[in-house]
């Protein structure tokens with residue numbers, strides 16, 4: 001008998017425990033074991049009911065996502081889905097009641113399994129959902145057919161197109177779950193009692209036999225379709241959401257078996273799509289990016305109960321909010337009362353805005369705010385477990401701050417810095433505790449943006465890294481551990497991305513054209529719009545610092561236009577003009593002929609003949625610049641894996657997830673194509689377009705960036 005599903009008989013109830021750590025995913029072997037165990041239990045005349053429960057405190061987190069890589073053709077996917085459907089139909093067809101006992105997560109195929117059971121009992125902390133859309137697919141085991149029968153079309157569309165799970169209480173209200181038990185430890189006993197109760201009550205109730213209210217359903221479908229119409233970028237990025245809507249529509253219009261057949265077709269289309277391959281890659285890449293070969297599993301992780309942030313500016317305030325939102329009390333220190341009060345006012349405003357928009361209840365907002373304590377001295381810093389320094393990017397100031405932190409914090413305290421440009425080994429040494437110094441590089445706004453670059457210095461200890469990884473997860477961030485080079489991975493690559501956009505501008509493309517091309521590709525904002533949001537003064541300060549240390553942000557020619565704009569006081573949205581002009585109070589940029597004049601003058605100075613540039617060249621040059629520099633970062637070991645770079649660029653700068661990140665995109669094109677582009681640009685534009693040695697090597701070997709194993713330190 002398989003160990004994946006074990007059966008115990010208790011008071012006439014067969015309790016089937018699904019045990020496939022860590023999340024009881026439904027691999028092909030698990031489906032088979034489940035089918036065999038159900039068939040055996042149903043054949044036993046002593047069995048009056050079945051309970052399906054998950055081992056390890058969780059039900060089932062869905063189909064085994066890694067297994068989708070084996071579905072190479074549409075037919076493979078159709079077959080896979082047909083097998084799951086058939087097994088679930090056998091469960092639903094059982095003559096005795098089958099109860100799903102849900103704790104932890106019932107997601108994707110896990111919820112589909114639970115819905116094929118006749119009844120569902122859930123512990124209060126558990127969550128249910130259909131997150132397939134986040135993997136570029138739709139539920140493929142009857143979810144789009146059974147869910148609307150349980151909770152109605154509108155709610156089913158929300159769950160299947162947004163992918164966000166809901167808690168047990170909401171699931172009970174919606175009709176997805178029949179009963180909620182407060183204590184997860186009591187779930188099994190409660191499920192057995194519930195199963196016996198249902199067995200005594202008569203024949204089981206089957207979800208597939210329920211009827212959907214077609215009038216209400218059609219209205220919900222019309223709303224869903226209308227909200228997607230006219231948004232081409234939505235269609236491109238999430239065609240799976242559109243497919244889910246179609247499958248739910250089939251549930252309403254067709255008998256169950258025909259609707260199920262339609263779901264299988266749509267599922268198969270999605271699984272083999274490039275979009276799904278890309279987002280599935282990112283799912284695993286995000287989980288790999290926090291694994292570091294010399295920080296093994298089991299490395300001690302310190303408890304973080306209290307935190308402090310130094311610097312109450314935009315970044316510091318956002319970081320304090322990230323802590324408060326995660327339930328961690330935090331001191332927010334700045335030099336004087338006025339500075340810290342400015343920060344607190346911004347924080348209060350942010351929470352109020354969330355309350356006003358209905359994203360947060362007033363009580364939760366107040367609770368979060370109460371966790372942030374303003375400070376103007378280091379009093380209380382001896383009690384905190386982590387400090388995040390977010391003062392100005394000034395080496396002397398950072399050195400002084402770390403020297404002070406070495407004195408005022410307890411010896412075990414982690415000393416993190418949010419620097420984006422300075423060498424943390426340099427100023428961190430002033431603390432006398434380099435093993436606890438690490439970069440916690442947040443992205444603005446820090447309480448919203450998901451990426452957290454964790455920058456290891458030359459002496460950062462394994463425990464400091466492991467604790468930071470765990471802390472990042474607690475803060476709800478997507479972490480990636482990187483090495484300490486200028487700009488780390490995110491901003492280093494951004495330097496090449498922006499430089500290429502600026503050179504294209506000098507050669508004759510326009511700001512709106514370049515931004516449009518990148519946005520059509522799927523970026524949320526183009527490179528120039530992005531700079532106008534971040535502030536051109538920020539880039540100018542970075543360039544000044546680099547000049548002072550004899551370096552450049554990207555090797556080779558630099559456009560002088562950003563400096564001209566800075567000199568004109570055009571810092572972006574905040575000054576009403578940058579690469580675009582902004583009407584008072586507006587964030588919508590208007591093209592400004594002055595930019596073209598500045599670009600033409602800069603081109604003349606560099607001897608560049610201006611010409612019309614096509615959209616294809618713009619996109620190819622910018623994405624190739626990213627891939628080539630990414631190869632360099634990977635070769636130098638500042639990123640451990642190509643996937644780490646993908647995670648960083650997607651979560652830090654909004655590289656379209658359905659394209660899998662800059663390195664995945666390059667692999668999809670084929671590195672021979674990417675290399676040929678670099679060589680062509682080199683011959684046409686100059687030696688700064690040198691192919692990264694790793695790119696050249698992999699291309700000649702017919703391999704991709706993702707074939708490179710992570711470095712072992």
Ligand code: 3H9
Pocket residue numbers: 022023025061062063064065066080081084105107108109110112131132135138139140141143284287288
């Ligand atoms: C589906 O069900 C399709 C069906 O409709 C069709 C059937 C025909 N598969 O996230 P964590 C691994 S599609 C394989 O760090 P947490 C994960 O890689 C699926 N592996 O933990 C990691 O491995 P490692 C729909 C999976 O506590 C480990 O488990 N379901 C799967 O922060 C721990 O994961 C989903 O999309 C999986 N399904 O979060 C749910 N799930 O230790 C996806 C996890 O080697 N999963 N792993 O790095 C999640 O959202 C989160 O993992 C979960 C736990 C919330 C469950």
